[in-house]
Amino acid sequence: MSNLPKGGSFLFSQTNPQDIFTPEDFSLEHKMIYRTAAGFVTDKVLTQMDELEAKKEGLIRELLEAAGELGLNGADISDEYGGMEMDKISTTIIAECMGRSGSFAMTQGGQTGIGSMPIVMFGTHEQKKKYLPGIASGKKVGAxxxxxxxxxxxxxxxxxxxxxxxxxxxxxxxxxxxxxxxxxxxxxxxxxxxxxxxxxxxxxxxxxxxxxxxxxxxxxxxxxxxxxxxxxxxxxxxxxxxxxYEIGKGHVVAFNILNLGRYKLAANSVGNAKYALELAATYANERKQFGTPIAEFGLIKEKLATMAIKIYVTESMVYRTGGLLENMMNSLDTSGEDGGQVAAKGIEEYALECSMNKVFATEALAYAVDEGVQIHGGYGFSAEYTIERLYRDARIYRIFEGTNEINRTIIPVTLMRREAKGDLPLIEQITKLHEKIAGGNILREGEEGLVQAAKDIFLLTMGAGIQKYGKNLPKHQEIIGSLADLAIQAFAMESAWLRAQKAVVNQGEANARLKLNMAMAYINSTIGILEYTARETLTALAEGEQLTYLLENLKKITHFSIRNTVALRQEIAFAISKVGKYIV
The missing domain is CATH 2.40.110.10 (Butyryl-CoA Dehydrogenase, subunit A, domain 2)
Incomplete structure (x- = not known):
């Protein structure tokens, strides 16, 4: 475990692109699981969506048992208790594929996540033996x-x-x-x-x-x-x-389970957003106005491209985090009776990343379904079109597993707690940043420079918050919320860029072109927003000469030029329209 990156440490260090997991790293087994899970959703769930929405008697149990026969309910359960005990990438793949299944994703997620993981991680051998086989098979329903x-x-x-x-x-x-x-x-x-x-x-x-x-x-x-x-x-x-588990330790069970729940909900969001883009791109290709498919209109291209970019960034974050979780599991000895608790403790290391994934992914999904409806025009408001259901279904994602507001507060607070325990060098890095700024303007070259700028923007603003409020900073939620957004975007930008750079090395620049375009478009269109967020937040934290000093420092670390993102999005939109779905 000592060789693994600490949760939140990405803010203070450089990551080698080859060290992150990406969807391009799927093994043959991962691809098989993807086909199995996606096939189940397409063949068994989507074909019966009307009956499912109408709560047809017995259908939920029928679908859960069908999922159980394919091993989709027991991915996190040991084979000793009737499960498949898959790796974290496989469980992420299943969660992503289930994202397309609408309300069944909630049923199956409740079954395989919060409804069973407390027993998997904290149950006794007798409890596991009694309850887990039924959950894995789908013959018993968990809540x-x-x-x-x-x-x-x-x-x-x-x-x-x-x-x-x-x-x-x-x-x-x-x-x-x-x-x-x-x-x-x-x-x-x-x-x-x-x-x-x-x-x-x-x-x-x-x-x-x-x-x-x-x-x-x-x-x-x-x-x-x-x-x-x-x-x-x-x-x-x-x-x-x-x-x-233990008397008085219910919060340990609850909070550890929520970490995984948040992460899996992010994976659900990836699958759901891809479905929304597929529906929107297909409709945009078929729908003609003034004799031209609307997919060829500039503002529709912009929507399709931005949907795809947000999905790419989310997917990069989710599978990067999945790789962290899998490496953590591989570093632990979970063979003892307390193996589940050991695993829970290991996963807790990345609680901060789980919250980041949950917030970013559910808000990316919200964008995708909203623009999906917009591209459909008046038809998007009709229940005859699937995008209408996706729009309604997606709204709960920002509330489930801890609201996005709660998850935002978790991020800076977790960083402060880990700094206080000596686990993360937050104050040390803030001090080093000020020393670097004292040397003059810092020229940011290329996307890698902009990613570092995002991290520095966070550190500068976080330092100002700690200087003003100290340990009472968590009480000021407007500030905490902005700090969380800065940290989330730094992780998002870096994840997208690292994935693209890894693809360039492994696949060649020509084959990685679309990934590069998506990463560049996202980073360049986001950095200015982060600068504004920091400026607004610093203005709330200081005044007079102190504010002037902070804003001058902000200017020094955001000395950059950006690319032509309109051209990048046009190229991305062309690629998406050509195949009628998400592609990288």
Whole structure:
């Protein structure tokens, strides 16, 4: 583990392009898994989407079992418990492919992620043996009951209570959970409750337990095919052996599971956004106005290109992070009884990257479906066209697995905590930046220089925030949000550029041209936005001579020239229109 990069360390160091994982590195097995998962979604799910959206009785279970037969539900589960135990790239591929499946992605994600990973990582051998085979096969449906009506993002303020019986054989649970995916058909619920009113703890609760009932289906904007209900617990008796992990350590279970959940939701977003682009590009090629396919109009080209660029950047971030997670898993000894907890601790190292992926990917998806509707014109607003459903379904992504606002606050706060523990040299790097700036203007040459400029913009602004507010910086969410955006964009720009550079070396510049164009277009069109964000944030952090000093420093580290991004986008749009879908 000592040789692996620390989470967040990309801000302070250079990364060799050959050290990151990209989709171009898929093995033959990865490609086979991709074909299997994509084929399942195309053949089994999309062909029954109307029935799925109408909640046809028994269809969800039928699809889950079909996915189970292909091994798609057990990717994270050991073969000892009926799973396939695939690597993190394979699980990412499955999540990406499931992104195209609309509301089924939420059902299957609840099954394979938050509904089962608490048991995979924190369960005892007996708990795993009892519950995981059914989840892997799809014969049992898993659900995750954390959210409560009054708690929302503040999960630890939950009011659900658990009281130990006088004979110590079971806990009695009382409370209400809200917005619980898979609740209508849930066989296994991961429920969080406070023992004695204060010890936040996780439990495995059987769906047929006496006293466990569900409310009516929520009438949702999107993902209509998935079940979302409240779960009511009235004197539900849970065997003591179904307590998950340790008393009072429910937050450890919850937060570790959310890291993976956020990452997989980002992968879902990649698949969903690719589908939106495919629909938009196909329609733009077929739809004629004034005798010309609208794909040939400049503003439509710009939309198609920007959609493709955002997908490329997101895909680069997601698989780079997947490579980090896989390398982490390979460095750990997870053979013992506490192997799941060891794995969870390892994944936690990249909690910051998981949050970055979640925010960027879900907002890239939002852009893709929105412009997808726009390209369809009035037809995009019609339920007869698939893009209308994608638009509605995508809205929940920015809320699931911790809102994007919550995830933004996590990023700078995590960096500050790791600096305080001596894990990251945040203050040291801020000091070094000021010393470098003192030497005069720093000329940024090429995209590599602009990527470094993005990192320096973040460090300069973060330093100003720490100087003004110190440990109280997290209380100022407008500042924290801007700092998070600067850090996210630095990771996004670097991931896109490293992937393109790796492709140039491995495939040749001609074959990597489209990747290069996408990376260059994104970096050059984003750097100015980061400069403005920093200027606005610094103005909120300082005044007078101090502000003048900071703005002069900002100017010194953003001394750059940019490329013709209009020409780059035109070339990208041509490539996308030619094949009618995302291509790199």
């Amino acid at each position: 995750y009951a954390l959210t409560e009506p009054g708690a929302g993002s503040d999960a630890l303020s939950a009011k659900t209570r658990a009281e130990l019986s006088s004979d110590g054989k079971y806990y009695v649970l009382n409370g209400t959970k809200q917005f619980i995916t898979n609740s209508a058909m849930g066989d296994i619920f991961i429920v969080y409750a406070k023992i004695d009113g204060d010890k936040f703890t996780a439990f495995i609760v059987d769906g047929n337990s006496e006293g466990l009932t569900t409310g009516a289906e929520e009438k949702k904007m999107g993902i209509k095919g998935s079940s979302t209900r409240s779960v009511i617990l009235e004197d539900v008796k849970v065997p003591a052996q179904n307590l998950l």
